[in-house]
Structure formats: structure tokens, C-alpha cells
Amino acid sequence: MGGRDATMVLLDENGIRCDGRKVDETRRIMIKAGGLKNADGSAYIEFGDNKILVGVFGPRDVHPKHMSDTDTGILRVRYHMEPFSVGERKRPAPSRREIEISKVIKEALEPAVMLEKFPRTAVDVFIEVLQADGGTRCAALTAASVALADAGIPMRDMVAAVASGKVADTIILDVNNEEDQAGQADMPVGYMPSLEKITLLQIDGVLTPEEYKKCVQVGVDGCKQVYELQKKALKDKYFGNGGD
Amino acid sequence: MDNKRKYVIPGDVVTTGPFRPEQNVTLEGEKIISTAIGISEIYEDSVRVIPLTGKYIPKINDLVIGKVISHTSLSWELDINSCYVGFLPAQDVFGRDFSAHADELATKLKSGDLVAARIANFDRTRDPLVTISDRDLGAIDSGDLVKISPSKVPRLIGKRGSMIQMIEMATNAAVTIGQNGWVVVSCETPEGLLKAKKAIEMINEKAHVANLTDQVKEMLEIKDDET
Numbered sequence: 001m002g003g004r005d006a007t008m009v010l011l012d013e014n015g016i017r018c019d020g021r022k023v024d025e026t027r028r029i030m031i032k033a034g035g036l037k038n039a040d041g042s043a044y045i046e047f048g049d050n051k052i053l054v055g056v057f058g059p060r061d062v063h064p065k066h067m068s069d070t071d072t073g074i075l076r077v078r079y080h081m082e083p084f085s086v087g088e089r090k091r092p093a094p095s096r097r098e099i100e101i102s103k104v105i106k107e108a109l110e111p112a113v114m115l116e117k118f119p120r121t122a123v124d125v126f127i128e129v130l131q132a133d134g135g136t137r138c139a140a141l142t143a144a145s146v147a148l149a150d151a152g153i154p155m156r157d158m159v160a161a162v163a164s165g166k167v168a169d170t171i172i173l174d175v176n177n178e179e180d181q182a183g184q185a186d187m188p189v190g191y192m193p194s195l196e197k198i199t200l201l202q203i204d205g206v207l208t209p210e211e212y213k214k215c216v217q218v219g220v221d222g223c224k225q226v227y228e229l230q231k232k233a234l235k236d237k238y239f240g241n242g243g244d
Numbered sequence: 245m246d247n248k249r250k251y252v253i254p255g256d257v258v259t260t261g262p263f264r265p266e267q268n269v270t271l272e273g274e275k276i277i278s279t280a281i282g283i284s285e286i287y288e289d290s291v292r293v294i295p296l297t298g299k300y301i302p303k304i305n306d307l308v309i310g311k312v313i314s315h316t317s318l319s320w321e322l323d324i325n326s327c328y329v330g331f332l333p334a335q336d337v338f339g340r341d342f343s344a345h346a347d348e349l350a351t352k353l354k355s356g357d358l359v360a361a362r363i364a365n366f367d368r369t370r371d372p373l374v375t376i377s378d379r380d381l382g383a384i385d386s387g388d389l390v391k392i393s394p395s396k397v398p399r400l401i402g403k404r405g406s407m408i409q410m411i412e413m414a415t416n417a418a419v420t421i422g423q424n425g426w427v428v429v430s431c432e433t434p435e436g437l438l439k440a441k442k443a444i445e446m447i448n449e450k451a452h453v454a455n456l457t458d459q460v461k462e463m464l465e466i467k468d469d470e471t
Contacts, residue, residue: 040299041297058299058327059299059327070369114270114279117301118301118327119368119369121327149253149254149280149281152280152297152298152395153298154254154268154279155255155279155280156254156255156270156279157255158253158254192255193255194256194257195272234253234281235253238251238281238296238452239251239452240452
């Protein structure tokens with residue numbers, strides 16, 4: 001981490017990025033709903049070179065019992081990276097970073113999930129990152145939302161997420177690992193497309209107020225693209241090709 | 245009515261306007277939004293979404309099949325395939341003059357027994373209260389339990405009970421359907437029992453297929469010719 005490569009060209013004179021994308025282009029995204037038999041709902045996402053599997057259980061009994069809330073259900077999220085998901089073996093115990101991302105994803109899902117319908121229960125979301133390449137929190141949030149819908153948990157809206165950022169003084173969509181390491185800023189955005197509400201917004205880096213506004217807008221536009229793919233994944237599973 | 249049916253996922257706007265939101269929809273300002281994956285239906289004054297996935301949520305007056313998990317000296321606890329356990333008070337079985345000293349609950353229902361019960365009361369604050377003091381309710385002593393997805397129960401019943409009537413007629417089986425997705429099938433002949441179970445499992449797997457009734461009919465009748 002932090003090893004900045006000054007020689008790498010992040011953005012060439014034609015506006016093409018280090019992996020051949022345009023500034024407003026996402027990586028290749030593939031989402032599949034379902035797939036895990038024992039989970040109540042599941043989803044698999046390939047977001048560029050990220051590969052993430054999500055399983056959802058619930059609503060179900062809360063254990064330990066003292067965690068339950070008599071007013072509402074609770075959402076529990078575990079984001080976990082496999083030891084083989086990154087170049088150098090990652091220790092499997094939850095790191096500070098993983099605990100933070102679990103919390104952030106949980107809080108990004110909470111406005112969408114109608115937990116108040118199931119008091120005294122818990123919904124558990126398990127996110128396993130099989131392969132990581134920058135932007136896993138957004139990819140994980142996107143997949144978690146599909147898995148929750150697959151489990152039939154009532155939701156006000158889907159949550160789509162993608163990161164925007166600033167590289168070579170230009171605002172770009174969908175920051176990859178190299179751009180994250182060497183770029184100037186990185187902004188993950190989670191968005192509910194039908195309700196038009198932002199549920200996740202973090203910034204790592206320095207942006208002027210104008211750049212900030214542009215960055216949010218680019219992120220939101222990206223989320224709308226991701227949302228179309230979430231929709232397609234769910235319709236493919238439940239309505240076959242007959243879905244409108 | 246058919247042209248108003250639509251496939252929806254959470255967040256999809258079903259309609260806008262002065263409608264009463266019923267199952268699986270929520271009102272956000274003017275818009276009526278679906279909260280589940282399913283098929284939306286718009287009636288004259290109300291909107292609902294029939295879900296294609298999800299767990300069983302108890303509703304008052306639902307008939308459910310429960311399995312006795314345990315009992316205290318005052319009540320039984322039933323597994324009703326939901327996130328809540330069904331609560332069956334002893335008074336319901338022994339009558340008003342029930343006495344925790346004199347009456348032993350295990351003499352009536354043991355753990356593991358299957359029970360046809362009705363949800364008597366359910367609100368957010370307490371576990372669902374069930375009752376077995378009604379006609380056709382109570383312990384089930386014979387038959388096979390088939391577990392299907394609760395969201396597919398309406399498909400198994402069919403329009404005005406057409407699907408289930410067809411299965412019962414063709415196999416001579418008696419089928420008790422719990423809204424929680426547990427179904428008890430009993431039949432005098434083993435062939436009929438197997439055939440009915442097969443038909444129910446087929447509906448569970450192919451609930452989304454459009455001409456399912458014909459397929460089930462075909463399956464039942466072909467087997468009729470063979471035997």
C-alpha cells in the first residue's frame with residue numbers, strides 16, 4: 001500500500017485510462033441472483049476483477065438474545081476478504097478495515113430494508129470477497145442488495161453503488177485498484193435509484209467544492225447504470241426471459 | 245385486469261394515484277412502490293404485489309401446519325416455519341378449567357406432533373397466538389408432510405381452489421395446506437399419496453410457468469392411464 005508509481009500514466013492525452021477505459025466508463029459488471037442453496041437469498045457479482053459472493057439469512061431469531069430489539073429487526077453485515085483474495089496472503093481474522101466496511105455497508109442498506117416489519121428478528125448478510133481489485137465495498141453493497149431482494153426481505157428500493165474519483169485532475173467513474181493507489185481522490189457512492197437518495201458517501205482525498213459536486217453527480221449516474229444490471233439479474237432469475 | 249399485471253422488483257413504481265396500498269407495497273409520497281419481487285396487481289381501489297420469494301409472515305386467520313417444539317406447564321410452542329414461534333396456550337386444548345397442577349400437557353400433544361392451527365392473534369409486540377379449537381383443527385394423526393415455499397401456496401391452491409381440487413379429485417387424497425408452506429397429504433392408497441406428493445412438488449418447482457395447470461393435469465392423467 002502507498003507505494004506510488006510516478007511513472008504510470010493514469011490518463012493519456014486521448015482521455016483513455018490505464019486499463020483502456022474512457023473517463024465515464026465502468027468496468028465489466030456481471031451480477032447473478034441466487035446460486036446458494038442453503039441461504040435464504042444470495043448473489044454473485046463480478047465487478048471488473050472483483051469477485052464477490054453474498055449470502056443472506058433471515059428474518060430469523062436473534063442470537064445472542066440480548067441483541068434483539070423489541071421495536072424493530074436488526075441488520076447484521078459481515079464483510080470478509082478471503083486470504084487468497086489479494087496478492088499477499090491476507091490474515092483471515094477480521095481486520096480494522098473489514099470491520100469498518102461491514103459497518104458502512106450495514107448503514108448503507110438500512111434505509112432500504114424495512115426492518116420495522118420484523119421486530120425481534122435479525123437479517124444476516126454475509127459478504128465474501130473471493131478476489132479484490134479496488135472498489136470492493138461498492139461491489140459488495142450492490143450484490144448485498146440483490147441478495148436481500150432474492151431473500152424476499154421487504155425493501156423500499158434497491159441500493160446500487162459505484163465509486164467515482166479524481167485522477168490526473170479529471171473526475172472519473174469506477175476507480176480501479178491502480179487509480180485508487182495513485183489517484184488524487186476516491187469517492188464511493190451508494191444510491192437508491194427510485195427514491196433518488198444517497199445512502200453511502202465517503203471521500204478519501206482532496207476535492208474542491210466544484211469537483212466534489214461533479215464527483216457526486218458522476219457517481220450517481222454510475223449507480224443508475226449498475227441498477228439496470230441489478231434489475232436484469234433479478235428479472236432473469238424470477239421472470240426468465242419473459243420479464244419486461 | 246390482465247393488462248394491469250406487471251413483473252416488479254423492490255423499488256419499482258407500481259402506479260401513482262389514490263389507491264390503497266395492500267400487500268408488499270408502500271406509499272412514498274404520490275408513488276406506490278413495490279417492496280418485493282413479484283407480480284403487481286391493480287384493482288379498482290387497491291394495489292398489491294404477489295411475492296415470488298420470502299419467508300412466511302403470520303397473518304391473523306391463516307391456517308397453518310405447526311410442529312410442536314416444546315411445552316411448558318402452561319403452553320406449547322409450535323414451529324410454524326416462520327421467524328416467530330407459534331404460541332398455543334393450554335386453555336385452548338383443556339378448556340377454561342385448565343389447571344397447571346392437574347393437567348399434564350404431554351398427554352395431549354407431544355413434541356414432534358403435527359398440528360393444524362389457526363393464527364388467532366398476531367401483532368408486532370408478541371409471538372403469534374394460535375388456536376386449535378375449531379372445526380378441522382387440531383393434531384394431525386396421519387399423512388405425509390410436504391414442505392414447499394410459502395410464496396408458492398397461492399399457486400398450489402389455484403384460482404378459487406381449482407388446482408388443489410384437481411389434485412384431490414385425481415388422486416383421492418386429502419390435502420391440508422398451511423399458509424406457511426407446510427402441506428399434509430393423506431390418502432388411502434399409496435399410489436394416490438405418491439402421485440399427489442409429486443404433483444405438489446412439481447407446482448413448487450414450476451410455480452412461475454404459465455400453463456402449469458395443464459402440465460399438472462397431464463402428469464396426473466398420464467399416470468391414470470398407466471395404472
